[in-house]
Amino acid sequence: MGGFFALFEDYDVVAAFWVNIQLAFWAGIASLVLGTILAVMRISPIASLRWFGTAYVNIFRNTPLTIIMVFSVLGLWGQLQVNFSTDFNLNFFLLAVLSLSIYHAAFVCEAIRSGVNTVPLGQAEAARSIGLSFLPAAWLIILPQAFRGAVAPLGNVLIALVKNTTVAAAASVAEASGLMKTMIEFRPDVMTQIFLTFAIGFVIIVIPIGLLTTWASKKLAVAR
């Protein structure tokens, strides 16, 4: 057991988790922006944008994240020579953020749409009756309430995103799951303890997000 604790002197577990958190942070912001734009497209009066939004959600919701990640690395970087940064590691980090954002934007869009479903019809009617056209009505009346109704599903998307940052291992980003693999290969005798360390690390990150969003969704929900 003493040997097990000595492992943490050789391997920086906290730094690996910090990479996951950073991936989740940047991809969270990017997918929130992209997902909101897609959600507005899907409720807009312009049919071509509605179709685009629907097609986007259907395509990316049904594609494995692993393929998107592999595509970014072997396709975008390997074949098309897309480089976001001259720094090798940062480049892969950004490719991973891009993949995570593209994938989770589809789920953010669905979450916001489910939030829109919680807004009563009368709100939209009232917005129309005071003369607001589509964009102001969506921006000032519908979306603010939709976001408050969408806190819980958005929280679920965030939790999924945090867990999915491990898939960045396929883009050779040095994050937690990759470090766990290395550590287990080096010390197979304590592999269960190593796994439990990493598993509990994710439990510690994920459970507070769940509790926080559940609390926030109750606090922010519009009383009706």
Added chain:
Amino acid sequence: MSTQAVLFDVPGPKAKRRILVFNILGALLVLGILAVAVNGLAEKDQFEAAKWTPFLEWETWRFTLLPGLLATLRAAGVAVVTSIAFGLLFGFGRLSGLAPLRWVCNVVVEFFRAVPVLLMMIFLYQFFAKSTPMEASQSPFWAVVVALTLYNGSVIAELVRSGVFGLPKGQREAGLAIGLTPAQSLRSIEIPQALVAMLPALLGQFVVILKDSALGYIIGYTDLLANAQRFGAGAGNMLPALLVTALIFILINMLLTFTAQRLSRLLGARAGKLLEREDAIDPEGVEAPVR
């Protein structure tokens, strides 16, 4: 709420013209983005016929894609069956009248829902290979199956529980009123209804299982993605190979989603109400929304 009906007026002649203009602009914008992408790809010689024709040949499918697809479907299929078994077992456990059993099931379910599937897969792969008498060649397959089972089984257990909680309270009261014990009422009145109502959501979960089976690629399971990647590396057409792979996944998953939608309409109000509630309040299935 159907926002579309009121967020904008029924268009008059002027608005119709404006919408048409925006429609054309929107279509042009989308086409423009596509054109830039296509042009960029063409400049990198991605549209050479030689890169795409292999996917029209039977040999490619016979020796590369179909065996890969079969491996993917095998892992996902076994995981579907075991996940349902795991989910029912722990779902019932969470509804049990015995408090300690309920707690244990709660802890197990919450733990496996919080741990990334890939983390479990990597661990199980090493565990099966090094600490069990299992043949080394078999360990990736079982790592994929068991990891998918632990995660998706937990989600299904939660579906069972929320399905029962979503039933109208009167159902349980009626059971108790005719002299059933709480356990009997659960078994013979509540669970059968919850199971029927959760069928569409269950199909949605199969989409998640199929998608996550692609994680097996990372631990060296020779699934569809791994085969396509090897083929692409060998034939020098990585991009087309990955796109064809993605297309196969999308088609199968859209078929599953479509079936789930039909099923939820077929099951009518009961399933509809449960799903609506899930959707609006706490969509556990946001990974696989079914509507």
